[in-house]
Amino acid sequence: MRADLSELSDVDLVQLALGGRDAGARALIQRYERPVFSLVLRMVGDHEVAEELAQDTFVRALNRLDTYRTELKFSSWLFRIANNAAIDHLRRRAPETVSLDGDRGAESLEAAAEGAIQVAADGPSPLEALEASELGATIAEAIAQLRPAYRACVQLRFIEDQSYEAIAEALDLPIGTVKTHLHRAKLELQALLRPLHPGGSSPIAAPET
Amino acid sequence: MHPNHPLSDVALEALLRTLPREAPTMGFADRVMAQVRLPAAVPVPRRIPWRTLVGLAALDLAVAAGLLVWFADDLLHGIGDLLRGGAKLAVGIGSIDPGATLRAFAYDGIQGVGAALPGNTSLATPLLIGAAGALLTIASLGRLARSASASSR
Numbered sequence: 001m002r003a004d005l006s007e008l009s010d011v012d013l014v015q016l017a018l019g020g021r022d023a024g025a026r027a028l029i030q031r032y033e034r035p036v037f038s039l040v041l042r043m044v045g046d047h048e049v050a051e052e053l054a055q056d057t058f059v060r061a062l063n064r065l066d067t068y069r070t071e072l073k074f075s076s077w078l079f080r081i082a083n084n085a086a087i088d089h090l091r092r093r094a095p096e097t098v099s100l101d102g103d104r105g106a107e108s109l110e111a112a113a114e115g116a117i118q119v120a121a122d123g124p125s126p127l128e129a130l131e132a133s134e135l136g137a138t139i140a141e142a143i144a145q146l147r148p149a150y151r152a153c154v155q156l157r158f159i160e161d162q163s164y165e166a167i168a169e170a171l172d173l174p175i176g177t178v179k180t181h182l183h184r185a186k187l188e189l190q191a192l193l194r195p196l197h198p199g200g201s202s203p204i205a206a207p208e209t
Numbered sequence: 210m211h212p213n214h215p216l217s218d219v220a221l222e223a224l225l226r227t228l229p230r231e232a233p234t235m236g237f238a239d240r241v242m243a244q245v246r247l248p249a250a251v252p253v254p255r256r257i258p259w260r261t262l263v264g265l266a267a268l269d270l271a272v273a274a275g276l277l278v279w280f281a282d283d284l285l286h287g288i289g290d291l292l293r294g295g296a297k298l299a300v301g302i303g304s305i306d307p308g309a310t311l312r313a314f315a316y317d318g319i320q321g322v323g324a325a326l327p328g329n330t331s332l333a334t335p336l337l338i339g340a341a342g343a344l345l346t347i348a349s350l351g352r353l354a355r356s357a358s359a360s361s362r
Contacts, residue, residue, distance in 0.1 A: 017247055018247075018248060019248070020247050020248050020249050021247075022242065022247065025242065025245060025247060026238055026242060029237070029238040029241055029242070030238060033232070033233055033237050033238065034230040034231065034232050034233075035230060037230075037231055037232065037233045037237075038230045038231045041231050047231075050231075050233075051233050051234060051237070054233055054237070055233075055237070055240055055241055055244075058241040058245075059241055059244045059245055062241070062245040062247065063244075063245055063246055065247075066248075135224075135227075136227065136228055136229070139224055139225065139227075139228060140228060143225075143228075154225060158222060158225035158226050158228070159225065159226070159228050159230060160230075161226075186218060186221055186222075189216075189221055189225075190216050190221055193216055193221070193224075194216070
């Protein structure tokens with residue numbers, strides 16, 4: 001039964017859930033728990049909070065499934081709820097914490113830079129950083145330093161492999177803005193990850209094409 | 210070349226795509242489902258819809274009525290025989306000399322009753338169809354009542 005459900009489309013599963021079938025709702029959760037949790041985790045950076053927000057996202061979505069309109073991709077609708085939950089959390093949390101990299105909830109680069117705290121460059125060297133942590137963790141940390149809208153775009157585009165249109169739907173942004181966000185996010189990430197790429201000797205190299 | 214030149218777009222995107230999706234802890238779906246209130250399950254329509262039942266009952270009653278009219282003459286005769294047979298039996302049973310008289314009356318009576326029994330298809334057919342129609346009518350009225358009560362909730 002479960003194997004059959006995994007082959008159904010999102011819309012079919014929504015219909016099942018709307019018909020009161022738990023199995024339909026469970027299949028939707030199974031299909032999207034990792035993407036939603038990953039997005040929220042990328043946004044808030046805390047496993048416990050991310051789990052809570054991901055849970056809220058699904059509860060909210062499934063409890064008002066009748067408001068879902070099929071013109072929108074189900075994944076986009078769900079990502080939108082998740083993104084809003086994460087943004088709300090960041091806004092609530094904003095006054096309590098100060099990031100060394102500036103305000104993560106800032107709406108622009110300039111605003112983020114204003115909130116940044118300058119520290120002496122006495123941290124670990126790039127090599128030490130590489131030795132101290134896995135590459136993935138370093139990249140994740142770099143993403144965490146982006147502003148929330150950029151983080152969401154990067155997560156949806158490169159990890160969830162969503163189209164520009166789907167990201168625009170999910171984040172309720174024009175496609176042009178999504179492209180701009182991604183372009184700026186990549187520039188920031190290139191700057192943040194530059195210490196990891198000394199010359200051509202770094203393990204970080206463009207894949208052969 | 211600058212020793213720390215930035216990553217190319219392609220290299221950066223390749224790196225980003227290597228990031229794994231994180232998974233929530235075990236039992237995530239159960240915790241979500243515990244807080245979800247899905248609409249009540251819609252029952253699968255396994256029984257005949259009440260509209261079909263009403264239609265069948267109406268059709269059946271119409272056929273029964275038609276047959277009754279068609280066989281009205283036989284029916285009246287059947288009823289007459291039945292009454293007559295019963296009367297003869299009663300008279301025979303009540304007579305002073307129940308011997309041959311009773312046997313003769315009983316014979317006539319049994320004949321009269323037999324004419325009215327299901328062996329006489331002209332009478333039995335509309336009666337059976339009529340009975341089936343009555344059952345269908347009762348069933349459809351019951352279904353109609355349940356349906357009206359469900360929709361009012």
